[in-house]
Amino acid sequence: MLKDITLGQFFPGNTIVHRLDPRTKLILVIVFIAALFTAVDWFSYGLMFLVTAGCISLSKIKLKTLTKGLKPLIFIIVLTGVLNLFYTTGGKVLLDWWIFTVTTEGVKRAFLMVVRIMMLIMGTFLLTYTTSPIALTDGLEILLGPLKKLHVPVHEMSMMMSMALRFIPTLIEETDKIMSAQKARGADFETGKLTDRAKALLPLLVPLFVSSFRRADELAVAMESRCYHGGEGRTRMKQLHMKGRDWAALALGAVVLAATIVMNVYGL
Template sequence: MLKDITLGQYFPGNSVIHRLDPRTKLMMTVLYIVALFVAGGWLSYGLMLVFLLSCIRISRIPLKSIVRGMKPLVIIVIFTGVLNLFYTDGGKVVLRLWSLAITTEGLKRAVFMVGRILMLVSGTFLLTYTTSPISLTDGLESLMGPLKKLRVPVHELSMMMCIALRFIPTLIEETDKIMSAQKARGADFETGSILQRAKALIPVLVPLFVSAFRRADELATAMECRCYQGGDGRTKMKLLRYHRNDLAALGIGACLAAGTAVLTAFGL
């Protein structure tokens, strides 16, 4: 049950997109998001959609798993769609329901906003689906490198993120185990009011926190035993290097952002 969480899960693979430098993918994602917010017409939206679908295709990630990952968003998407549908003025009135009117402009806005959310989420899913957590944090650390001059603890932040990501599956497994153990003693997580159910979680949360602290302690000791000193003078086993593919990808990303900007400027 808990193991079915797919949000931000990494799908191992060997496609062109998988092999790109994580920094390239991060920058591409930023460009993609910028382009998505710049886009304002049917044609520019179409261009973004074509780009997204071809990226998904190239990455060989099954469309099904991307759709499955978006399930938790259903409510937000419906909410956005309905709000935009009814509360946009301008254009011809298509349908009138009591005092509410659906206009052509409203229809357009609703479609664009829903499309934007869906494309935003699936685009960022593509990043986490094709990049392992380790290389993602590596890429972030390298991209944020210049911030070190402003005394931002970049290495420490990325190490923390790396450890957090590493321990998510461990903690999920642990939660499952503790829940089973308490169920064996008659704990009931499935029935009762919300308050009762929240209370029923105490026997799970306390041992979970205790074990998380214990693990943290053990990990800290293990790191100290290996003379971990923080980022200063630390070298990498896997050096990040840009290849020709990365340049090409970044070029495509820049073209995409520029293209949508030009199309929008012409009102397309």
């Protein structure tokens, strides 16, 4: 059951989306989000839909994989839809019952809002699905580089992030193992009152903490013995280079954002 968790999962591939520089992709995701939130009406939404669909088909990630990522957020999506449905006024009244009023404008808003959130999630998932965690943190580190001038420990933060990502599968495996071992001793994680179940977690959490500390210790020693001493003067094995396709993609992103801003002004 724990194995089913997909967190920042990366699907290797060799499409143009995979090959783009992680920095480009990070910037594009921010541009994408900005464009999504400036979109106001059918035309701009249509444009965003085309952009999203285009990116997904270019990445060759299966639509099913992306929609699976929506599942845990279904509650938020539905809630947003419902709130917009009932709290938007204007247009023809379709239904008027007790305190609930549904108008044509409400239906439209709810629909657009749900589409917006879904595109937002799919677009950001596309980033983690097509970019390896290492490339992602590398990209982030360089993009945040200017903050170093303000004494923000950018390198340390991105190193921490890569390590955290690296250890998620390990910890899941470890948890599975300890759970099995305690179940073999008759521990019961599934039934009982809430307080009993919280107590039942103790045999799981204590060994997990102990082994995490041990692992952290070992990792630190391994890093030190390879002369790691923070980001200063550190070079990279994989240099990131912006290529023609990156500039092209960024230009395209700028055009899309400009288009949605213009449409926003005209209310399209």
